[in-house]
Amino acid sequence: MVIISKVLRFGRKKLHTIVSRDKIKPSSPTPFHSKTYNLSLLDQIAVNSYMPIVAIYPSTNAYQSPREKTLELKNSLSKVLTHYYPFAGKMKKMGPTFVDCNDEGVEFIEACNTSSLSDFLQESVHEDLDQLFPDDRIWFKRRIKSSSDDENTSNESPFSVQVNHFACGGIAVATSLRHRIGDGSSSLNFRVDVTSHSRDVTSPIINPHFITYQPTTVKLPKSDPYIPPKKVVSKSFVFSxxxxxxxxxxxxxxxxxxxxxxxxxxxxxxxxxxxxxxxxxxxxxxxxxxxxxxxxxxxxxxxxxxxxxxxxxxxxxxxxxxxxxxxxxxxxxxxxxxxxxxxxxxxxxxxxxxxxxxxxxxxxxxx
Structure with missing residues (x-):
């Protein structure tokens, strides 16, 4: 596993304070013949957005410290990325037709919250959940943007992770996947593999099925770019x-x-x-x-x-x-x-x- 780490600390207190940023690379290099992953027509015309999924885990006695828990997750992520190699590559921000599977890695962010997990879930409003996700990559949002970020030429990672530690020992693992590389099933399969391997390193990894697509020359119909509504109200409902x-x-x-x-x-x-x-x-x-x-x-x-x-x-x-x-x-x-x-x-x-x-x-x- 290769980790490039940069520690960040902020003086202004928020609901979640980011404490580190890492790059997790696949544990084995991607073969040369798989370096380019062509996107299908369905991928190319998918809405240019992120798919956020968060899983919440209460505190257990299985780990001695948050560091031990995080290290295990990083190792599992690195191992599984070998099979899901396009997730660790780069793709154009706008109008991508392929993924450059260069093993650059996925961004792995750690954040801390001074409250307990139960207090956070009971007292926070729905919008507070946004801070659980890496760089606010939620649907059409993206908080961090560099000064040289040209919308037509900039490249970015298709997948990113943020692990949120709570004072009680519970964690919330939030992921964001570029919609143009896969749908909800693609993201869930990846998460299941990482979680299963994290719990048991001997568990077999579900080999993802990549469909081979030739570079397409189809001229897509011209249409007005999708403009998301200025205000979207999200609500959570629990049905027993x-x-x-x-x-x-x-x-x-x-x-x-x-x-x-x-x-x-x-x-x-x-x-x-x-x-x-x-x-x-x-x-x-x-x-x-x-x-x-x-x-x-x-x-x-x-x-x-x-x-x-x-x-x-x-x-x-x-x-x-x-x-x-x-x-x-x-x-x-x-x-x-x-x-x-x-x-x-x-x-x-x-x-x-x-x-x-x-x-x-x-x-x-x-x-």
């Missing part, structure tokens, strides 16, 4: 298993006498319907006298939907955003209408070919 099961039973009962009875509704279906119902109802009350147009966007994992299914460990943007309007534009959308329409949209992607999806996406100009 018991409440979810009650909701599933209620939805099945409510739809029993309808034209589209919903048999065995999934947890995702019932929770999505409930959230949409609440949001649409609130919007209708806020804009009284006007029809409130509502649509639903659902990311669909294509790995197991294709005619020739891909391994679940496939790396890249292998999803499609289902976007469908609801015929009922008020807050009283019934579960049979919502879930039936969701299932119909998902069924359209059963046993299709990847080439068909690429063509559809190219015509639409994005995913």
């Amino acid at each position: 298993n018991a409440k979810i099961k009650d909701l599933q039973a209620k939805v099945a009962s409510m739809t029993m006498e309808t034209r589209n009875p919903i048999v065995n509704p999934t947890q995702f279906e019932v929770s999505s319907w409930l959230l949409h119902k609440c949001v649409a109802s609130a919007a209708t009350k806020r804009i009284s006298g006007n029809d409130t147009k509502t649509s639903v966007i659902v990311p669909l994992n294509l790995r197991n939907k294709l005619k020739e299914p891909l391994p679940t460990t496939s790396i890249g943007n292998l999803f499609y955003s289902l976007i469908f309007p609801l015929s009922n534009n008020h807050g009283d959308v019934m579960p049979d209408e919502f879930i039936s329409q969701l299932r119909r949209e998902k069924f359209k992607f059963k046993n299709i070919r990847l080439e068909t999806t690429l063509g559809t996406v190219a015509d639409r100009g994005g995913i």
Whole structure:
């Protein structure tokens, strides 16, 4: 493992104080024939953003100190990066077509918080979670920018990590992945490998499945660049298993006498319907006298939907955003209408070919 370390200390106290920055490189060099990783068409037209994921771990007696815990994570990260070599490379900030797998490494940041993990989770507002992530790489944000950072030519790491230590011994491990190198499944597979190997160095690493793409000469359709809204409100909702099961039973009962009875509704279906119902109802009350147009966007994992299914460990943007309007534009959308329409949209992607999806996406100009 190669670590390039630079210690930083700040006098002004924040919720999280950054104490170090490291570069974690793959434990073995990337072979010459894998130095260039071409991005697929789906990757290239993905929204230029970051995907943030945070995992929270309460304090345990397994480690004597935070340093011991961090060192184990760094070693695991270095080992797994050998298999996920594009994550440790460099790619252009704007309009990349490939990743230069130069083993430069991923940024590894450590931060400390003087409060306990439980106090932080109970007392902080949702925006406080932003500080858990490396350099504020959350969706379309990026806090740190150098003076020579030209948007068209600058290169940056596709993946970064921040480990947040709390006074009680608990930690929060936050990661940000450039969306143009992979989707949520890609990021989660990587995290599972790092976590498993950190707990048990003898555990086998899930070999990621990289699809070989030739350099594309496809001329992408011109479209206005996506401009994120100036203000986005994020909320967290916790549903207990018991409440979810009650909701599933209620939805099945409510739809029993309808034209589209919903048999065995999934947890995702019932929770999505409930959230949409609440949001649409609130919007209708806020804009009284006007029809409130509502649509639903659902990311669909294509790995197991294709005619020739891909391994679940496939790396890249292998999803499609289902976007469908609801015929009922008020807050009283019934579960049979919502879930039936969701299932119909998902069924359209059963046993299709990847080439068909690429063509559809190219015509639409994005995913």
